[in-house]
Amino acid sequence: MSVKPAGHLNNSIVKAFTLLEYFSNVKTHWGVRELSREIGVHESTTYRLMSTLESLGVLYKNPETEKYALGLKLHELGNRVKVFxxxxxxxxxxxxxxxxxxxxxxxxxxxxxxxxxxxxxxxxxxxxxxxxxxxxxxxxxxxxxxxxxxxxxxxxxxxxxxxxxxxxxxxxxxxxxxxxxxxxxxxxxxxxxxxxxxxxxxxxxxxxxxxxxxxxxxxxxxxxxxxxxxxxxxxxxxxxxxxxxxxxxxxxxxxxx
Amino acid sequence: MSVKPAGHLNNSIVKAFTLLEYFSNVKTHWGVRELSREIGVHESTTYRLMSTLESLGVLYKNPETEKYALGLKLHELGNRVKVFxxxxxxxxxxxxxxxxxxxxxxxxxxxxxxxxxxxxxxxxxxxxxxxxxxxxxxxxxxxxxxxxxxxxxxxxxxxxxxxxxxxxxxxxxxxxxxxxxxxxxxxxxxxxxxxxxxxxxxxxxxxxxxxxxxxxxxxxxxxxxxxxxxxxxxxxxxxxxxxxxxxxxxxxxxxxx
DNA sequence: ATGTGATGTTTCATTATTTGAAACAATGAT
DNA sequence: ATCATTGTTTCAAATAATGAAACATCACAT
CATH class of the missing domain: 3.30.450.40 (GAF domain)
Structure with missing residues (x-):
């Protein structure tokens, strides 16, 4: 098995995770347009990425501020990691x-x-x-x-x-x-x-x-x-x-x- | 702000996370075809999803067994979750x-x-x-x-x-x-x-x-x-x-x- | 050695999806 | 009341994901 490194990557998934990377310990909350400007992805696209992640529980949308933060699905998945x-x-x-x-x-x-x-x-x-x-x-x-x-x-x-x-x-x-x-x-x-x-x-x-x-x-x-x-x-x-x-x-x- | 629930979700992201859900505490490692059969997604697609996730560090590919497991990127992101x-x-x-x-x-x-x-x-x-x-x-x-x-x-x-x-x-x-x-x-x-x-x-x-x-x-x-x-x-x-x-x-x- | 069936991986034309511009509704500040 | 924001939706155009098939590689029989 194993032939070469990799073919083409799935764009949406790459975008989703680069987006998630912007949620740091210092900057925990992001608005749609705010983050869209930061990562240089169209606001419309960013919105759909974020709302998709939100519906999956990967992002959490604060009902008051309407801003997004990392959600509990990530916490759950992170706890399942066994490598090393x-x-x-x-x-x-x-x-x-x-x-x-x-x-x-x-x-x-x-x-x-x-x-x-x-x-x-x-x-x-x-x-x-x-x-x-x-x-x-x-x-x-x-x-x-x-x-x-x-x-x-x-x-x-x-x-x-x-x-x-x-x-x-x-x-x-x-x-x-x-x-x-x-x-x-x-x-x-x-x-x-x-x-x-x-x-x-x-x-x-x-x-x-x-x-x-x-x-x-x-x-x-x-x-x-x-x-x-x-x-x-x-x-x-x-x-x-x-x-x-x-x-x-x-x-x-x-x-x- | 806030008008209605949600428009259409990003397909790839949904697929990526439903795939990740199959990595449980019991079943920690999956091969491409094996998982493809389980989730009912074409092997070709499953392969690209998984190799994308692997290149992001979200999945980890065991060099010996060639099987995938949850990777350290998830651990890192999971640790950043602040909600609640x-x-x-x-x-x-x-x-x-x-x-x-x-x-x-x-x-x-x-x-x-x-x-x-x-x-x-x-x-x-x-x-x-x-x-x-x-x-x-x-x-x-x-x-x-x-x-x-x-x-x-x-x-x-x-x-x-x-x-x-x-x-x-x-x-x-x-x-x-x-x-x-x-x-x-x-x-x-x-x-x-x-x-x-x-x-x-x-x-x-x-x-x-x-x-x-x-x-x-x-x-x-x-x-x-x-x-x-x-x-x-x-x-x-x-x-x-x-x-x-x-x-x-x-x-x-x-x-x- | 040889064959069989499994695997991960790549290619390519077809298909379906994501994309961006614009517009809308709703908010807060001036 | 106006202005500049925000999150959100719509739609045609552009792009990227898809499945079938084929390939290379391995493991285990024969």
Whole structure:
């Protein structure tokens, strides 16, 4: 089986899901014309897309404001997703241990279609913590997980460097030059860990290490992330060691899958 | 604004989501032809729908088996759903209290398009427990929550009795005659609670009470559900009292929204 | 090896559907 | 009262989805 990548995609379905993508955690509600302008699709079309999704329960229409939000059908379907379930159930206890030692939010990320995909996390108990969501993707060039996934897999690295004609800047610290990024990735490869010092979000520091399978191939990355005020320089080495021990445990647990 | 219900729906989107519905907790993986036969859509069409959804990350294609499963895009979108968030965050602590007292799984349900929609739940700690999911809908005529929502809102009642030409039977205990159901609803209205004695699933008992807003209008229902072996007759009265106290607390917390 | 029946996938002409412009009704602001 | 919005519907024109058939590939018999 399996011949070639793909023929032609169904237009309406692509439109429907690109539309749904615009419903973020920040912008939760959209009107028809408002969203139509944003995505550059005719208002008439947008209306029919949205009312179709609404009738399916995928979108929810607030009766008062007449604006749309993501509906419960998505919640239901999202809860049924099982992919990586086995990976997560095996790795979660390890993340927990790491989180308890470091006392910061710990993430497990993998490479997915040119981006960093968070497939599991353990939150720390502190009040000030990261608002991240499992299933979310982040840019690779300015996150700890991402830089690890680039530095330890040259396929990812080449794919990313060729695909992106420019590196989006999020903070003054974001690396925006490809040559600078290449240097950084080499440094990361040497020191065996990555530091994201407020390159994605001001005030947010992230420390990440690679996870290999039992053949030595990179399969994932784990990180500890928290507010910069809590990350002291003299702690970093300890944190890296804790993360590395966690990564080794993961190799034994999921390195054979 | 708002003129009439809806014009014509987008065919492809409807097909895409009815297709996604077939990915259940039991049947998590589907092949193209297999699913095409099940939903009665041409294999060629089904293939294109599925490969479109796969390219969007909505479906995930297992590289080994070549079969499809629900993908991480759905997980991500599902996590972004905010509808009823405020209601749930306010009511959740109350459900928790009730669950601790009764030691059974507690649900919060509302009326949604002719069905019972579970918008929150608290699981009991016991090994034998209900496998229910937030966002799922259930039939009204054979569940505790549903019968409450029918008995205390004559609009729901009429809507449901007119819309459904026959009451689907799930167990020998399911009420399948409309007249019988009307009697049952009157009884429930008198006694102020509903008992679902294995009418939806054999071995499953459910006890439900209404939740009113501060104007006395029905807005939701809460229930305690568990295996019939644990529901003793002499406990029922106590359970009803605990549920009623919970319902009153909910009136104060969410009765003004 | 060989055949059989299953699979996922692609092609192409026919068909049915989505599309955009315009107009309508309803709202809120000036 | 006017104006600029909004969500919504209508209709012909344009486009995209469709089904039949065929192909490549695999798994399991023979």
């Amino acid at each position: 379930d086995s990976v997560v159930s095996l790795s979660h206890p390890v993340l927990n241990e790491v989180a308890l030692e470091i006392e910061e939010t710990v993430h497990l990320g993998i490479w997915h279609k040119g981006e960093v995909l968070m497939i599991d996390k353990v939150e720390c108990e502190k009040g000030l913590r990261l608002d991240s969501r499992i299933g979310q993707t982040s840019p690779p060039h300015c996150t700890g997980l991402g830089k690890i996934l680039l530095a330890f897999d040259y396929i990812h690295k080449n794919e990313f460097l060729e695909a992106s004609d420019r590196l989006v800047s999020f903070t003054p610290n974001t690396i925006t030059h490809k040559d600078k990024l290449k240097e950084e990735l080499e440094k990361i490869h040497r020191q065996q860990y990555a530091l994201d010092n407020q390159e994605f979000e001001l005030g947010l520091i992230c420390l990440a290490v690679p996870v290999f399978n039992n053949k030595g191939k990179l399969i994932a990355a784990i990180s500890a992330a928290g507010p910069s005020v809590r990350f002291k320089k003299d702690q970093l080495k300890d944190y890296v060691e804790i993360l590395k021990r966690g990564a080794e445990k993961l190799t034994h647990k999921i390195g054979n899958l | 968030d405020s209601v749930v965050s306010l009511s959740h602590p109350v459900l928790n209290e009730v669950a601790l007292e009764i030691e059974e799984t507690v649900h919060l349900g509302i009326w949604h398009k002719g069905e019972v929609l579970m918008i929150d739940k608290v699981e009991c700690e016991k090994g034998l427990r209900l496998d229910s999911r937030i966002g799922q809908t259930s039939p009204p005529h054979c569940t505790g929550l549903g019968k409450i929502l029918l008995a205390f809102d004559y609009i729901h009642k009429n809507e449901f009795l007119e819309a459904s030409d026959r009451l689907v039977s799930f167990t020998p205990n399911t009420i399948t005659h409309k007249d019988k159901l009307k009697e049952e609803l009157e009884k429930i209205h008198r006694q102020q609670y509903a008992l679902d004695n294995q009418e939806f699933e054999l071995g499953l008992i459910c006890l439900a009470v209404p939740v009113f807003n501060n104007k006395g209008k029905l807005i939701a229902a809460i229930s305690a559900a568990g295996p019939s072996v644990r529901f003793k007759k002499d406990q029922l009265k106590d359970y009803v009292e605990i549920l009623k106290r919970g319902a009153e607390k909910l009136t104060h917390k969410i009765g003004n929204l």
